[in-house]
Amino acid sequence: MNITAKVALRMIPDSLATQPIFLCVDDTMVAKTGTRFENVSKLFDHAAHNGSNYLNGHCFVNIMLCIPVWKNDRVSYLSLPLGYRMWQKKESKLELAASMIRQVMPEFQEKKQAIILCNSWYTKQNLGSIVDEYQNLDLIGNARIDSVMYDPAPAHTGRRGRPAKHGKRLSVETDFAFSNEKIGDYYIGAHRVITNLFGCREIQAYVTATEKEHGTKRLFFSTIFPEDLQIFCACQEKEPLNQTGSDRMKYIPLFLYSFQWNIETSYYEQKTIWSLCSYMVRSCKGIEMLVNLINICYCAMKILPYQDEQFSEYRTKSVQEFRFELSQGIRSQIFLTNFVRNIETHIKSNVIIKALKQLIRQQVY
Template identity: 75%
Template sequence: MKQNLVSIVDEYENLDLIGNARPDSVIYDLAPAPTGHRGRPAKHRRRLSIEDDFTLSDEKVGDYYTGVRRVLTNLFGTPEVLAYVTSTARTGGTKRLFFSTITPEELQILCAWQESSPLNQTGSDRMKYIPLFLYSFRWNIEISYYEQKTFWSLCSYMVRSCKGIEMMVNLINVAYCAMKLLPYQDESFSDFRDKSVQYFRFELSDGIHQQVIFATLVQNIETQIKSSSVINALKQAIVGLEHYL
């Protein structure tokens, strides 16, 4: 979460945001009730820590122990937001921080229409975790973009116009889908259906390199002069191999 992203929420009444934030993001306890005394009231209480100020669930919520509380944060300014902390262990463990501008109460009608878990399995004790469950659906999309950028090298483009970026994103997604479908459409690649994307990417890249090298070789020996040079080089290589035969 970045300031230029979360600020968009203030521009649209029907827009809310659920997302992962830096674990060292500044968060505060809610502002105290007015005392009636003179002077400007406090904007917030003390600063909170994700290590010490969140009570984690007794059992795992999904794959993590989870704590939640309403907070104030510099990212969102004056509005209250829900802060979720997940941990790999009940004590200690690796912790992550999430923010949600929408409350579980606003999402109850959504859960009533769900046909798949985990939303349709949320009882009253787990209703407070609904925003975090919604964030977990994002992971399927995240895998797609992660593979595109990391393994298929489809993340570099030099376009600046809105139309150019839109066309490039569409092209990237079409190319990615084509590579994912290739093992199911071409029997010669069927062995890669259950292989890791790293392995398939390496084999496909190696095949493309071989084709490029072959095409370059053919292009370079089109003339008699170039072909003579290649033949002489091959003869020298064969002579050199005689010592090993």
């Protein structure tokens, strides 16, 4: 994980050095048949498409690094999965995620802003408390809609007695003033709050709703405030960040949460194109090593167009296209090399050998 993180940080252009980087946290299921795989068990999967909410298989916790790069004169975020850890029920998925973040955070000491992005499963105290361990680390996450929130503590009146730790309890139904019009697909309300997930620390809370009165509502927490973010909004590739005006600046942390979706795209690409789920190794250690080896190859392929100008045209192309072109190049080199090495002596000629060597040289360079 640390090696991929080091290489990724060197890829960030100097002009984007102040842009925040993101650490997306999530987990994914891998269905397996039978019980001979070590640690295989029945797992709850809300997205299962097998007629049941349970599947037989493994669960992997993953963190993914998103770094800023230039693409078509816009700021785009390149997603690089740093590693996978199998959940073996000895420790919770929250503890696994926290230990993985602690492992890579020393690489980001010189970075001004690193932000964890996570869904409501991970926005809990076990992971939320990690932001207090590093000065440059914050968290933006979806949270349970019934999470308890309070107004910030009122100013001390000077009267005798213990000062209040927080203000009145807040409700997502009545205490969030929504925007006058929809921003994207939602009305958005913002409020500074205190919640037990982050101790006595003031954080920013956002509530989104499809309709102001009766629409479905979702709650988000951000430990970083809009005024503390150093991000080029107008240059962003993704909407609505590139459309942010002065009236929308207070919603920037919520807009940044959209980068969390990149981890789902990564799962899809690795499972369908890189055969992440096709392992036949039985031991937990062997499975983890194989899955992370596949992940390293996947990351190397995504990094290559930014490290070698020869492949720069593939920065804007899909993973499928680039993987196909790489595989074609590797196959042709192997075929031509073996053909020259094993060609029969009686038909060898300087003309044939010279032509083949020239062709191999073109393939290499």
